[in-house]
Amino acid sequence: MPLFEFTVITKSLSKADLIKTLTRAGNVLLEKGAVIEKVESLGHRDLPYKKIAKQTGDSVYASNYFLFHAHMSSPARLEAKTILRNDLDTVHVEAVLTPTEKPEFECNLEEILKPPAERESVQKLREKQRLCHFTRQLIYKKTEKEWKAIPKSYPIAPPRD
Known part of the structure; x- marks a missing residue:
């Protein structure tokens, strides 16, 4: 019924x-x-x-x-x-x-246990990944800020005779 x-x-x-x-x-x-x-x-x-x-x-x-x-x-x-x-x-x-039909359950535990870099879903995301101009600019500014924050040592010139 x-x-x-x-x-x-x-x-x-x-x-x-x-x-x-x-x-x-x-x-x-x-x-x-x-x-x-x-x-x-x-x-x-x-x-x-x-x-x-x-x-x-x-x-x-x-x-x-x-x-x-x-x-x-x-x-x-x-x-x-x-x-x-x-x-x-x-x-x-x-x-x-x-509706009483339950969808078939597919176990993908082996896929989940893989490290993220080796998963198919992550690889597909990386292939389709696009960076717009705004995102590239943010990344550039962030790396530039980090680069400027690193203390630089300047070589000391030898004394003149």
Whole structure:
């Protein structure tokens, strides 16, 4: 069964009402045959735009965001989504398919353990390295400053007879 991410946005509710709303949402998912993997709270946030509460018709500007990660079939997802959308305490419900394929991991420990001068990535960087005029000027000034900072000893001429 594919993994779906249900975004449930509720009205601004008290803690007790919020718990009841989330348990109702979780029970709807479980009744439709979902296996809930994780429930995340994204906190109380401002909505990107004004929403209208279903029962009262009041404007809702801030709400609670929750994510339900659940494995379920596609027809069951549609049924659960319609039931959750009709709930009076929810402002918005959306279900998105989450990709479960993990990219293949390639171990490159041998390459990492090499000294930097011998690594292919560093050699490619050196080949493509270009110095602009400004960078060359900075390097020149820095080396010139270091050269001037070195004390110089002048040879003493032999005395004249």
